Amino acid sequence: MSDDLTAIETWAGALLAQLQPGQRRVVTRKIAQDLRRSQAQRIAAQQAPDGTPYEKRKQRKNLRGKKGRLKRQKAAMFKKIRTQKNLKIEQDENQLSVGFLGRVARIARVHQEGLTDKVSRKGPEYRYPARPLLGFSATDQTLICDSLLRHLSAF
Template identity: 30%
Template sequence: MNADDFSPLTQALAAMLAKASPNERKKLAREIARDLRKSNLQRIRAQKNPDGTAFTKRKASTVTVLRGMKFVWKGQARSLKNWRLRKTKKGEVITGYDLEKKAERSFYKRDILRFIEVKKDKISTSKPNKQTRMFKRLATARYLRMSANDKGVTLSFAPQVAGIAAVHHYGLKERVRGKSLEIQYPERKLLGFSPADIKHIENQLLTFLTNH
């Protein structure tokens, strides 16, 4: 995102804004950052570029969706939905929404006495839906960070996902882990200004300048 994305009106309003106090500019910047993050998250979830075009579809394949599981943990029967398995230095961890506690919980796999039921579905990515859409992790406030001060606004992805986000945003090549094979990804603009974003920012600037 840079100044070239903005209209002459927006740039003129920004120049006038320089006369406001640092605290006033910082407050306005936080409002702009909040709304801009919201619109970018909505676009990623809708699988669209800032200009309104759809993301290039990934090649049709089958993905495994982890629906739910039941297991015995420390003598208790627990039920999770939308679970996932990850490896840590201390062992494999299963995380999911705990139906009994009504919150997300994590369990070390080694602490589970036995599994009662594990539900998995295979879904084709040829039909986009909530389960198969791309960038589900990136399209969350946890991973799309915002910062604002009296000099401007920044949206960026968290360090742990910034690399993969850049590969898709710029359409770069990525080497497959453990193999001498590179994959060329199509460009999918994850962040940017839509015409509606620019119009909204102009209105925010006009409202601010009118009231100060």
């Protein structure tokens, strides 16, 4: 995987070096937006970068609250974490990054690496299974190349 990224970096670096700094900033912004959209769609599909599905949530033991009511467990994980508010873009004319900041970054790191964390502020600790939120897939690499070529063909 790192060899593929190095090859893309070398190829794209030569093309980007020919552009003015303002044009590079526009290109990296567009690529970063495309990457963020791709990552958000993959998180919504509940898949790791390699295409494997996330491990299912642990079932709650007590699903009944008040008499006659059944608490329903939400099916989709990471609904709010994949929004533009939380999945941030940082870029300039030479580099770009897509990731999480602040408290959301801590939560994302726990799930990305499968660490132990408290379920709630005063609750018990739980070892979360590794659910990689961010990462490069083969489609992301082709997305970068296509986005760069699309922008360069407009000139």
